[in-house]
Amino acid sequence: MKFPTESPFAWRRGLRHFYDRPSPARRGVWIAILALALACVFSTGCGPRETRADLVIINGMEPESLDPAILTGVADMRVGNALFEGLTRLDPRTADPVPGLAYRWEITPDGRTYTFHLRSNLVWSTGEPLRAEDVVYSWLRALDPNTASSYASQLFYLKNAEDYNSGKLKDPDQVGVHAPDPLTVRVELNSPTAFFLDLCAFSTLAVVPRQAIERYGDRWLMVQPVPVSGAYELRGWRLGDKIRLHKNSRYWDAANTHCEWVDFLPVSSPTTALNLYETGAADVVWDKDLVPIELMEELLKRHDFHTFPYLGLYFFRFNVTRAPFTDPRVRQALALAIDKARITRKITKGGELPADNFTPPGTARYHAPPGLGYDPERARRLLAEAGFPGGRGFPAFQYIFNAGAGGPASVHAKIAIEMRQMWHDELGIEMELKQLEWSVYLAAQNKLDFDLCRSSWIGDYNDADTFLNMWMSNSGNNRTGWKNARYDELMREADLQTDLARREQLFQAAETILAHDEIPAVPLYFYVGFEYHDETVLQGLYPNILDMHPINAIYKERSASLSKPRSSP
Amino acid sequence: MTDDLRSPNQRAWQRFRAHRPAMVGTWFLAVLVVAVLAWPVILRLVSHAGAGGRDFAALHDPDALSEAQFTPPGGAHWFGTDVHGRDLFSRVLYGAQISLLVGAVGAVVSLVIGVLWGAVAGYLGGWWDGWMMRVVDILYSLPSIIFVIVLITILEDKLKFVLAQMGATGMEKLARLLFLFVGLGAVSWLTMARIVRGQVLSLRNRAFVEASRALGAGHAHILARHILPNVLGVVIVYLTLTVPAIILYESFLSYLGLGIQPPMASWGSLIAEGAGQINSLKIYWWLLAFPGALLVTTLLALNFVGDGLRDAWDVRADK
Numbered sequence: 001m002k003f004p005t006e007s008p009f010a011w012r013r014g015l016r017h018f019y020d021r022p023s024p025a026r027r028g029v030w031i032a033i034l035a036l037a038l039a040c041v042f043s044t045g046c047g048p049r050e051t052r053a054d055l056v057i058i059n060g061m062e063p064e065s066l067d068p069a070i071l072t073g074v075a076d077m078r079v080g081n082a083l084f085e086g087l088t089r090l091d092p093r094t095a096d097p098v099p100g101l102a103y104r105w106e107i108t109p110d111g112r113t114y115t116f117h118l119r120s121n122l123v124w125s126t127g128e129p130l131r132a133e134d135v136v137y138s139w140l141r142a143l144d145p146n147t148a149s150s151y152a153s154q155l156f157y158l159k160n161a162e163d164y165n166s167g168k169l170k171d172p173d174q175v176g177v178h179a180p181d182p183l184t185v186r187v188e189l190n191s192p193t194a195f196f197l198d199l200c201a202f203s204t205l206a207v208v209p210r211q212a213i214e215r216y217g218d219r220w221l222m223v224q225p226v227p228v229s230g231a232y233e234l235r236g237w238r239l240g241d242k243i244r245l246h247k248n249s250r251y252w253d254a255a256n257t258h259c260e261w262v263d264f265l266p267v268s269s270p271t272t273a274l275n276l277y278e279t280g281a282a283d284v285v286w287d288k289d290l291v292p293i294e295l296m297e298e299l300l301k302r303h304d305f306h307t308f309p310y311l312g313l314y315f316f317r318f319n320v321t322r323a324p325f326t327d328p329r330v331r332q333a334l335a336l337a338i339d340k341a342r343i344t345r346k347i348t349k350g351g352e353l354p355a356d357n358f359t360p361p362g363t364a365r366y367h368a369p370p371g372l373g374y375d376p377e378r379a380r381r382l383l384a385e386a387g388f389p390g391g392r393g394f395p396a397f398q399y400i401f402n403a404g405a406g407g408p409a410s411v412h413a414k415i416a417i418e419m420r421q422m423w424h425d426e427l428g429i430e431m432e433l434k435q436l437e438w439s440v441y442l443a444a445q446n447k448l449d450f451d452l453c454r455s456s457w458i459g460d461y462n463d464a465d466t467f468l469n470m471w472m473s474n475s476g477n478n479r480t481g482w483k484n485a486r487y488d489e490l491m492r493e494a495d496l497q498t499d500l501a502r503r504e505q506l507f508q509a510a511e512t513i514l515a516h517d518e519i520p521a522v523p524l525y526f527y528v529g530f531e532y533h534d535e536t537v538l539q540g541l542y543p544n545i546l547d548m549h550p551i552n553a554i555y556k557e558r559s560a561s562l563s564k565p566r567s568s569p
Numbered sequence: 570m571t572d573d574l575r576s577p578n579q580r581a582w583q584r585f586r587a588h589r590p591a592m593v594g595t596w597f598l599a600v601l602v603v604a605v606l607a608w609p610v611i612l613r614l615v616s617h618a619g620a621g622g623r624d625f626a627a628l629h630d631p632d633a634l635s636e637a638q639f640t641p642p643g644g645a646h647w648f649g650t651d652v653h654g655r656d657l658f659s660r661v662l663y664g665a666q667i668s669l670l671v672g673a674v675g676a677v678v679s680l681v682i683g684v685l686w687g688a689v690a691g692y693l694g695g696w697w698d699g700w701m702m703r704v705v706d707i708l709y710s711l712p713s714i715i716f717v718i719v720l721i722t723i724l725e726d727k728l729k730f731v732l733a734q735m736g737a738t739g740m741e742k743l744a745r746l747l748f749l750f751v752g753l754g755a756v757s758w759l760t761m762a763r764i765v766r767g768q769v770l771s772l773r774n775r776a777f778v779e780a781s782r783a784l785g786a787g788h789a790h791i792l793a794r795h796i797l798p799n800v801l802g803v804v805i806v807y808l809t810l811t812v813p814a815i816i817l818y819e820s821f822l823s824y825l826g827l828g829i830q831p832p833m834a835s836w837g838s839l840i841a842e843g844a845g846q847i848n849s850l851k852i853y854w855w856l857l858a859f860p861g862a863l864l865v866t867t868l869l870a871l872n873f874v875g876d877g878l879r880d881a882w883d884v885r886a887d888k
Contacts, residue, residue, distance in 0.1 A: 269845075271845055293652075294639070294846060294851070294853065346653070413831055414652055414653065416831070417653060417832050418653060421632060421633070421634050421832070425633075432830065433831050433832070434830065435830075
């Protein structure tokens with residue numbers, strides 16, 4: 001090919017030699033330039049390169065918030081607990097409360113006054129001393145009506161806390177938490193609360209940095225560095241990508257924090273989670289929803305797949321403010337027509353127990369009363385009594401659930417399809433399914449903008465109270481519009497009991513209203529905990545009934561990581 | 570000039586029949602459409618024909634739950650079963666109903682809007698032409714699939730509300746389907762409008778149009794009798810290529826969970842369910858293979874038919 005010598009494009013002359021007389025040397029130069037350009041393109045495409053963290057955990061849903069007072073999800077809590085610690089923390093093996101920021105405490109014989117003594121060497125990760133006033137501030141902040149914490153009820157055991165939260169009481173000094181000196185926290189309770197030390201390890205009661213919150217308001221978690229009280233500092237949070245934590249070297253127990261860098265990956269597709277784990281891109285998968293149920297039979301045979309009993313309930317909520325779900329007979333009919341045993345046998349398949357009531361077996365100091373059971377015949381009768389014989393005239397209604405990346409393949413969709421078909425066959429009613437993105441789903445649930453809504457509840461501490469108090473009228477976690485004065489009264493009375501047998505009876509009476517008579521939500525099954533991690537590589541992760549695993553206790557057997565194959569028969 | 574006495578349409582048909590892939594595609598589509606339409610009827614008829622028939626119908630009910638979970642393809646379930654024990658063969662055929670319907674209706678919507686818009690722009694010319702084509706350009710620059718997603722998310726609840734006000738209670742679950750029809754049709758008419766406009770632009774100055782105008786024919790008459798019949802060939806060819814594009818769009822939306830809602834199925838949602846099974850341990854291959862194969866084959870057949878029609882109507886090949 002020849003170019004005209006008088007080309008107006010001077011740069012082409014350079015090309016001309018290239019086309020006219022292809023010389024290997026020149027071609028080499030061109031290829032080198034091209035390669036360099038490509039290299040530039042690719043390196044800018046990747047952004048700043050990040051090394052793999054020492055520990056990569058697949059954590060389930062993207063956390064909604066990491067603010068201990070705001071967060072409600074289990075995935076949020078797992079990260080939140082690493083960042084902010086309470087007066088107690090959980091033992092990695094048993095999930096029992098052990099000394100945290102407080103190294104010892106005294107309880108008065110009537111069980112109503114706790115005196116906590118803080119460690120004298122406590123500092124925030126940014127260097128300021130951490131004092132008893134910070135504890136008082138954190139608890140009052142969670143109770144403050146302006147914080148709008150869904151979990152404020154975790155603090156209602158404190159004297160006057162409920163009135164302060166509802167706005168009836170303005171003076172924070174009257175709430176039962178005080179700091180008589182910088183290293184002492186005195187707590188006054190309404191009643192002897194058997195699980196109060198468990199509560200002190202719970203996120204809502206964790207100690208948060210006043211200095212950052214007062215300065216930056218709602219955005220305090222976005223301003224680096226965030227002062228933290230826990231074992232890890234927040235080093236980055238990219239939505240949909242990862243949350244990166246780094247060891248807090250000023251933590252009181254930093255000597256026993258093993259992993260330097262920890263990444264939490266928000267992955268909601270079970271198959272993606274498994275593939276990441278199998279290819280070594282993640283060390284732990286620890287969410288109950290992250291197990292591909294189609295593979296359950298295969299997984300149960302593996303040595304790195306762990307199952308354990310777990311205080312968790314899968315259920316769905318009715319919106320009792322919307323007709324026809326205002327009628328308890330309709331709610332009972334829908335509950336009675338679900339073959340829960342089929343769902344656990346065919347869909348979840350991990351050995352879950354069909355749930356007839358709200359408190360899982362294995363809950364301490366409690367035996368649940370019988371619920372409604374499975375009785376399609378009675379369901380049809382109840383529906384007819386409510387004015388919809390054979391489902392005629394029953395309005396179309398929607399069931400909302402959160403869908404992960406698996407889309408229609410997610411377990412929530414599968415359960416929804418099963419229930420829809422059961423109601424269609426047994427009761428002749430039509431349900432529409434609607435999958436929503438996680439935050440849209442949470443918003444719809446909070447605004448009571450749904451007919452039926454998939455939910456789950458994980459016990460916050462090992463007591464029946466955690467599964468029952470959320471249904472009280474004033475609880476932020478009720479989210480059904482259901483209010484029952486008798487139920488509230490029974491729950492309050494149970495709280496005041498020191499006699500455990502009497503307390504159990506009161507709880508049972510309350511749960512009968514909940515699971516048998518009124519049924520504002522329908523329990524489907526009790527979870528089994530699942531996680532993958534290879535015990536020959538990763539240690540310090542123990543199955544426990546709360547499925548809580550303090551991250552600072554986890555460590556890697558470096559020598560074993562290369563020699564051992566991932567899966568063996 | 571040849572001494573061929575057949576009409577142009579007859580010759581086009583002749584050429585189409587000689588186009589092997591197009592004929593195979595046509596037969597495949599015909600069989601598919603017949604199967605899709607006949608299968609529900611067969612199931613209903615069979616269910617009234619004794620106990621054996623009832624069992625057969627129950628076995629192949631696309632929604633009925635059963636104990637036979639993840640059965641591989643075999644005598645009872647030709648395409649196997651899914652996690653709920655539902656017959657995949659039936660689900661694929663019922664899914665084909667939705668996919669083909671969305672493709673066909675979407676293509677018709679795009680046909681109507683595109684041909685009218687393009688013909689009017691090309692025929693009027695001048696300022697009108699410039700203005701109408703700039704609108705097309707602007708719409709072209711919008712990412713169409715995102716446009717449909719936004720349309721669905723914003724307007725769906727409002728449409729449902731309107732439907733409920735009108736007393737059409739059973740219609741709510743069709744709202745999504747309606748949006749797929751309108752939304753996908755509404756973003757697919759742009760190329761059609763451009764093609765038609767170009768054709769009309771060259772036709773409107775041809776001698777027979779001038780003659781008609783000289784004889785006093787109105788604009789509507791000229792458009793309807795002279796111009797549109799002459800762009801028909803191009804339009805039909807492009808239409809056969811729009812149908813697979815819309816089917817693919819729908820599958821894509823359903824794959825993202827924005828299309829058809831369960832338990833209704835389309836090929837896209839079936840493939841999404843199947844794709845959830847890809848992992849390193851155990852693959853239920855039939856969940857992905859059958860809907861995927863059928864989708865690919867159908868798209869291929871439609872493209873072959875479009876190709877054959879283009880060749881058949883190509884005037885230059887007429888010599």
